[in-house]
Amino acid sequence: MTAIDPLYDKKCTCPLCNTSFTTKKIRLRFIKMTNLDTDFFPTYADHNPLLYYINVCPDCGFSFHEKTSSSLSLNEKMLLIEKVCSRWIPRSFGSIRTVKDALITYKLAAYCALLRKERHIIIAGMYIRIAWLYRSQKKRKQEKRFMKLALKEYEASYMTGDFKGTKVTELQTMYLIGELFRRMGQINEATKYFSRVIEKQSKTTETNIIQLAKDGWHKIREVQQI
Template structure:
């Protein structure tokens, strides 16, 4: 009798910090069903248990260093010493390699954010972690924490755009401009939102991402309509 395929499987990882080999769960892509997207690209899954965001950060069970696939293997000078002192020396061995719920996912994402900050990871990588924290808090209707992490993501996306550190990643310049606009809108920084949505719309003739341009135009009109109502 053929064995039934499970949604989760173990993937081997090597800790960027201490080189310890360990396994952490991932979800097979065939089980991931996206039913919709929010206007900031948050995927809405058909079932909350089958949520790849839960497994975005890997936590080394030996030293506690936590990282995503987007982290660079390079450590700046003194970063390893700082991480050893602030993370590894404080680490109480803990196993995050099994199936996670939203509470564990939030814990691992925060560990990843802390390690990434100490490592001085690229702005684009940090933005990805903060964005996922905001999405998870939205899914459990914690608006205060959602706002907090959207603002942190916005700061990192803006820094990434200014320093060009998104080059060579899957995130395009147009998508960053749109996300800066959308996160500005969601955190009530309306003038900044208009400015960045306009930057996206200005590129409509040269863009290969018509959907992103269309989304920017929709958000821009929404803001304008809202402003008319308040006059």
């Protein structure tokens, strides 16, 4: 009996240049999460799907995720061609990826998303994943840098409400802002957002988020009492 490979080739079409290419993804049956950190950073047993989240066109360099709109405006195309394609050296990220490879793909995708002026919540999701990958490498300085960028985008998303229509809820957004502030050492801001989350406890079914906010608030109190 032939063993099933955890990785498979997924066919993609570049929304920018229409090139067809394949990229690796991990079969769901092989994804086994062993831990979830307080900012939702997942740790996996063997195969890490975070490495394969971004698709990169080998021909033009346009980088995108599954939720990226396949329809690009003329202005978006012109800007991407100028800022990305003109500087791109053709190469493929369609094989097995290292953390270093994945970091490159996320940074490319974040740059493309910024050029396209995608939702803040989408850009925040890319930045926080970059921070997670740096954490997995124990590169604290780079982790903190991208955590700060993620925080800025999550705040903008909360203020504009552009998380609506995505899988990220308002409560999750508020909690993440509070948790990132806590990790950045900005205690007053962290407490403010944790309190906003806890105030919603009688009006929500997201009890796990309420508990996480309470845990974060207690961690702050413990540190303050030392």
